[in-house]
Amino acid sequence: MDLLLQQFIPEARDLLESSSRALVALEADPTDDAAINGLFRSVHTLKGTAGIFDIPAFTKLVHAAEDVLNLVREHQIVLEPELVDQLLAGMDLLSHWVDWLGNNGALPSDAARTGAVHIATYRSRLTADAGAEATRRAAEAPTTPDAVPAWVAEFDEVDRLAAASVLASLGEEARLVAVEYRPDPQCFYAGEDPLYAIRQIPSLLAFSWTHREDWEELRAADLFTCRVVLRVLADASRKSVEELFRYVSEQVTICDVAIEDLARLSGPDDRDDASREAVRDWLELAADGDWLGLSEAVGPACDQAGLVGSGARWLSTLLEAPVPPSAAIQAVVRALNGFEAQARVPAALGAAKGASAGASSLADDLIAVQHRILAIAPGTEAWRNRLPSVVETLARVVFATTGNDGREALASALGAALAGGGPEPILSVLARIAAPEPSAPDAGKSTADARDATAVKADGEKLLKVEQSRVDAIMDLVGELVVAKNALPYLSRRAENEFGCRDLAREIKHQYSALDRITQSMQDAIMQIRMMPVGSLFGRYPRLVRDISRKLGKDIELVIEGEETEADKNVVEALSDPLLHIMRNSLDHGIEEAEDRVAAGKRRTAVIRIRAFQEGDRVCIEVTDDGRGIDPARITEKALAKGLIDAARAASMSPEDAVQLVFLAGFSTRDEASDLSGRGVGMDVVRTTVEQMGGDVQLASTSGVGTRILLRLPLSMAVTRVMMVEVAGTLIGIPMETVAETVRVPAASIRRFKQAEMFLLRDALVPLVRMRTRLALSADAEPRESEAVLVCRLHGAPVGLVVDDFNVGIEVVLKPMSGLLAGLPGYAGTAVLGNGEVLLVLNIKELL
Incomplete structure (x- = not known):
């Protein structure tokens, strides 16, 4: 198999599993935007990765699901249970294809046909629900345009002039689009090409790029991590750009740009008396609407390199339009007349802390009006009379938008202006106080941030995937x-x-x-x-509970605890089938119908709880429910009817023992088999599988209250610790997990009842099994004064193994029997001792 495909298969499985879990969680809380975005990213990553391979049916189905999730993310489609069912069905099909791909290196021959059914379902969602929802949202959407970002004015003046020329030719209501694309740092691994994507925008007019705030030094930079920000101006519709970037919309900012947003003057301040006089002439021509005269007047200044030349070039470009944009032309002339302050103040006000887009626009308008007033007949008596009201207005605007109280500074500037007969002192002070003062950093916050950053670096260990x-x-x-x-x-x-x-x-x-x-x-x-962590195993059960509870019409809540508990990977994987049987039995047999629960005084919604915890060198999985429990009388009756026990045993069984009959092979309380239960292979498989791993199963149930099942398994199956004992001159190993204690019992303390032997240990009778007899070895030649007894736990009850002598405990690598001995019952396997001898290790549960 191709190396890339080998890497894709486990990654695809993880993405599909996480997507399914997210869908089940979102069904309970469809308003969780963070979870919706996480789900969308998983599916988007899967689509990008799948695009590397020649599996078009797979890619098309993921693409269709992604389109639906995109509308969910934009709140144009509600994630209702029916839609969750459809998306989960698609995830199941994709999971099946991934397994098939791993086994065969290609998709099934009918993949295109089966995938088309799901794609058609998703497409119907796109055309029906989305259309109505989009119409409603469009009607409710505010009409306030997006604020134009400051970087638009940072494009080269040549590019902005060209863009303005395009806008001027289209009319005053025309708009360009400014697009800022911040690609995901890991986009290359998803098969994305940000530069190619940005070049697909129609009618590009200007392009620039910059780096992110977290730009790294070149030596330490990861060349496969995208750290750039791409920006363009284009004569394209906003809708076409949104469609182009619909899969990464959270990475793209789009805004409309008017011609006045492009007209920003640049160049060194080259003003002199002659240029001031020329600008005043331009202002009069613009006020009169004499575009031809203004065009002739600005022509000679277009070749200048300074601020006046920049303004002349802007005016010349705008005047070339079939219908010159009057507002933009007058704005440029006013900017020239007000010089540097006019260009800087609106930007400063717009960026002020707490200033909204509407407040910033209003501030710009007010300041522009005050500039026009200051420019009318400076030095005259009427001009001097207007200055106090102008200064008061400017002080209020500055305070409202930046928080700076500039009354004293403006008052001083007012005196200088009255004395000098010109507005320059006021404009100079205004340019200085309009920008918000940088706030002092919060020392506590900075320290906390630094500490958090250090913690992130300390915890951010790199992962190494190893087969x-x-x-x-x-x-x-x-x-x-x-x-x-x-x-x-x-x-x-x-x-x-x-x-x-x-x-x-x-x-x-x-x-x-x-x-x-x-x-x-x-x-x-x-x-x-x-x-x-066992949480990787538990993650699949919310989906199981959801599907089966809906099928059975029951209200069931699943609670998972201890997901972080860890065990050997082989143990976790081996637990999958036993837990699946237990969950299905609890859902089908254990939980009552909602009406029966209410009649019994219980909550309508049943609770199944899965809890994992560590107990010594063993991992424990506990499954409990608050259902109907197990009725011992009914269990005994069913076992007797199926011939699994005889009448004598049935009559002598305690309720606790009767409950354990569910572990018998072929036992079932159902008269007819269904796709969930009734075949008699469930709990028998659970006990057999767990015991083969060296674990045990405990079952406790109270009729009408609920059931508790506890699985106890070793943390690892790689190295086994065994107790060596001697029997008939042969060393035999017994797994330590079954050993409770070792005792030496005087022969006189051993009691016999019929064919059975037993002794009293701390007021409890312990049955004895002689290992020589059980293993068909030679009997003792002479009676012993005391017997070496190894007390073991078998299904929670003690049993004593009579051996010749105790030896030491030792760690061994247990190997299973092979060849003709593979099916021999009673033996867990073999191990090689340090002296080269082979040690037989017993499986006490099978042997007894």
Whole structure:
């Protein structure tokens, strides 16, 4: 299989699983915008990644689902349960295709046909619901235009002049679009090309780029991370741009640009008395609407490099329009007449803290009016009389938009203006105080931010994806190291007993202790690599509960706790089927109909709770429900009817024992099988699977109250700790998880009843099983004064194994039986000891 395809398959599985979980969660809270955006990003990433491969049916189906989710994200479609069902059905089909792709390297032959059914369903949503919703939202949408960003004026003047020329030729109501595209930093990995996308905008007029705020140094930069911001001006419709970027709309800002937004003067201040006089002439011609005269007047100044030349070029460009835009022309002339202050003040006011777009526009208008008043017959008596009201108005505007109280500064400027006979002092002070003062940084906040940033860097560890086979190979080597380490105690005994080298034996023991410590650390480190949270397993059950509860017409709430609890990857994966059987039984058998629950005084909505926790060296999964529970009498009756027990056993069983009959193979309380239950293979499979992993299952239930099932499994199945015992001269291993304690029982304390033997341990009778007899080995030649008894737990009850003698506990790498011995019951497998001998490890639950 192609290497890229191998990487795509697990990634696609993860994306589809997370998308399904998000859909189920959103059904409960369809207004969660963050979850909707996360779901959309997952599907969008899947579409981009799938586009690399030749799987058109897959890509088309994901694309159609993405279109629907885009409308959901824009609140044009409501995520109702019916739509969730349709999207989940599509996710299921995509998951099936991913599995097929992994096994066969291609999609099924009928993929295009089966995918077309779902695509048609999604497309019908796009044309029906979206149209009505879009119409309604359009009618309710505010008509206030978006504020034009400051970067529009940062385009080169040549580009802005060309764009203004286009706008002028289209009429005063015409608008261009300004587009800012901030691609996702990981967009390259999704198969996106931001530069290609921005070039698809029709009728580009200007282009620029800049870097993000978090631009890195070149040496430390990741070349595969996109850190640029792309900006363009275009003579295109807003709708066409939105359609082009509909899949990344959260990364794009679009606004309309009028001709006055482009007309920003540039160049050094080259004003002199002659240019001032020329600008006043231009102002009079513009006020009279004498466009021909104004065009002739500005022509000679277009070649100048300074501020006046920039204004002349703008006027010349605007005057070339078939119908010159009067408002824009007068705005340029007023800007020239007011000089630098006129160009700077509106921008400063617009960027002021707390100033809305409407307030900024009003401030611009008020200041422009005051400029016109200041420019009318300066130095005359009427002009002097108007100055106090102009200054008062300007002070109020500045305070309202920037928070700066400039009354004193303006009052001083007023005195200077009255003395000098010109508006320059007022304009100069206005340019200085109109910009908001930079606020002092909050020391506490800055410190907290710095601390958070440090924490992010500290916690932001990089992940390295490694094939499981490689980790398993390292684990096997550690297992071999354990076997080799276990040879040292044998070597130590030989050095002392056979060769009489006590000092050498002591040194070997010392080296064994050091090697044992290192081996244990290596084993723990490898185990941590293999550990994974059980939440990865629990994530699929909300969908299961949702689908089955809707099918059965029951109201059921699923509560998940302890998702962060970790266990070996093999253990977590092996738990999948047992938990699936338990959940299906709880949903079908355990939970009553809503009416029955209400009649019994319970909440209408039932609760199924899954809880994971760690208990010593074992991981525990507890599943409880508040359903009808298990009726012991009914269970006994069904088992008797199916011939699974006889009448004598049925009559002697306690209610607790009767409940355990559900684990018998072939047992079912249903008379007819359904797609959920009734085949008699559910709980039997649960117990068998869990016990094969070295775990156990506990079941407790109270009729009318609920049921509790507890699965206890080892954290890892890689290395097994066993207790070695001697039976008829042979060493035999017994897994430590089944061993409760070791005792030596006097022969006189052993009681016999018919064919059974037992002894009393702390006021409890413990049945005895002689291992020589059970394993068909030779019997003892002579009676013993006391018996070595290994007390084990079997289904929660104690049982004593009579052995010849106890040996040591040891860690071994357990290998399953193979060949003709593979089906031999009673044996968990074999292990190689340090002296090279093969140790048989028993499966006590099967043996007894």
